[in-house]
Amino acid sequence: MNGVFKSLEDEAFFVTYVTNHFQKAPAAAIQDFPCHHTIDEARVVFAHGEYAQNIKQYAVLLDSENPDHYKRAGAMLHALYKSDIVTGIEFDASQWGTMEQVESGEILGLSYGDSQQMIRFPIFYDAFHNEMLAFDLSYRLCWSYEPKPREYDFGYLYNVCHYLKKNRDLTVDSLSMLFRSLMH
Numbered sequence: 001m002n003g004v005f006k007s008l009e010d011e012a013f014f015v016t017y018v019t020n021h022f023q024k025a026p027a028a029a030i031q032d033f034p035c036h037h038t039i040d041e042a043r044v045v046f047a048h049g050e051y052a053q054n055i056k057q058y059a060v061l062l063d064s065e066n067p068d069h070y071k072r073a074g075a076m077l078h079a080l081y082k083s084d085i086v087t088g089i090e091f092d093a094s095q096w097g098t099m100e101q102v103e104s105g106e107i108l109g110l111s112y113g114d115s116q117q118m119i120r121f122p123i124f125y126d127a128f129h130n131e132m133l134a135f136d137l138s139y140r141l142c143w144s145y146e147p148k149p150r151e152y153d154f155g156y157l158y159n160v161c162h163y164l165k166k167n168r169d170l171t172v173d174s175l176s177m178l179f180r181s182l183m184h
Contacts, residue, residue, distance in 0.1 A: 004141060005072045009055065014048040015041070021137045022085050029125035032118050033099055037129075038088035050079035054172050070183070073142035074176025080134035081164045089129050091122060099123070128161035135160050142179045150183055 007013045022044075025035045054075035058067040067075070091099055096107045099122055102115045110118075125132065135157070143149040152160075160178070164170070 004144065005069065008048075008076070008141075009052060011045065011048045011052075014051065015044050018044050018047065018080070018085070018137065022133050025089075025125065025129075026132075026136070029122055029129075031121075032094040032096070032102075033091040033122045035089055035091045035122070035125070037086045038090075039085055040087045043083045043085045043087070047079045047083040047085060050082060051075055054078055057172070069142050069145035070180040071172075071176045073138045073179045074172050074174075076141060077134055077138035077164075077175045077178075078170065078172045080137065081131055081170075082168070084130045086130050086133065089126060091126070094118070099126075124158065124161075128158075128165060131161040131164040132157065135164065138175075139179070139182075142183065146183055152182065156182075 008017065019039060022039055023037055025037065029035060055067060055072065058071050059065050094102065096102050096110050099119055101107055102110065103119050105112050105115055107115065
């Protein structure tokens with residue numbers, strides 16, 4: 001497998017690529033409340049070691065030096081979700097105030113329904129930022145090798161993030177199957 005997956009085997013490329021992805025909060029999270037991440041570079045380096053080990057394991061067990069993109073995406077997700085790369089997240093206030101003020105409904109001129117819609121994704125992101133960023137990066141990598149990639153909706157993303165957060169002992173194979181089933 002050539003392309004970006006092959007490049008990710010190089011530690012320097014991996015660290016730069018993953019760090020760049022994890023530094024950027026998704027637009028839906030920061031639409032009203034800009035946020036800043038604290039990234040632990042040692043955890044990114046650790047994630048590279050885990051990714052490389054996962055690929056080596058596939059190479060030995062499958063007698064293949066070149067696992068497919070589902071296995072590589074699963075190996076990537078496994079390495080990233082285990083590493084918890086973002087160690088801190090801080091939201092700035094919006095034009096309406098802080099997330100807490102908007103959530104409590106104490107802002108005049110903002111309906112309850114609008115306030116709840118405004119904070120829905122930032123609250124989700126605050127709870128699942130590492131899982132979401134890990135899945136999103138792994139999905140995008142897998143997606144780039146698909147002739148007709150499948151999209152996912154917020155419900156699917158929520159379920160995957162919840163699954164990753166609650167199950168810290170998932171195998172690389174189960175995560176690879178996640179991508180294979182999503183894309184087919």
